[in-house]
Amino acid sequence: MALQEKYKELIDGAKSAGVNNLQVREQDNVLYIDGTASSGEVKDNLWAIYNKIDPDFRAGDLVLNIDASAAAGTKAKVITESSNLNIRKGPGTDQAIVGKAAHGEVINVISKANDQWSLVRTDKGVEGYAYSQYLEQA
Incomplete structure (x- = not known):
């Protein structure tokens, strides 16, 4: 309790x-x-x-x-140099990685947690937080 x-x-x-x-x-x-x-x-x-x-x-x-998978949002392209983008359980690098999005992949942005992190979902249904610096509106 x-x-x-x-x-x-x-x-x-x-x-x-x-x-x-x-x-x-x-x-x-x-x-x-x-x-x-x-x-x-x-x-x-x-x-x-x-x-x-x-x-x-x-x-x-x-x-x-x-x-929050029922939430609608915008599309964004992963613009990492060449590696995959980590998708995390929460908004922070100390949070567990729940999935990855490939360089160039277009994913759904559900919302922005803050200036650094966005809540995203891949087409495969992986939902979590990604570093916004590596996302570009598609």
Whole structure:
């Protein structure tokens, strides 16, 4: 229950944002928050709340698994030098890599978390955050 108290603002934010199928559970000293957001902006706002509670996401005691795949957005081309672009669980290089987008690939931009990170989804359904510097509007 202590983790639910620590992340109360985040849980309340998910509830007030209307996250569908919201599930909150603690297991092995980790709090899991799962659900479906109506937009990338909702997901970005939840990550912003999380960053206020745990700056730089260092505690490692929360898994925020909010799906925004129903959200519509724009298209962007991956403009890395030649390598693949990492797609991460959250907006930061310390976040786990959940997939990659190839150099030149066109992906969906759901929203911009901030000036550096964009919430993206590939045609294969991989959703996460990519460094905006390597994206160019298609």
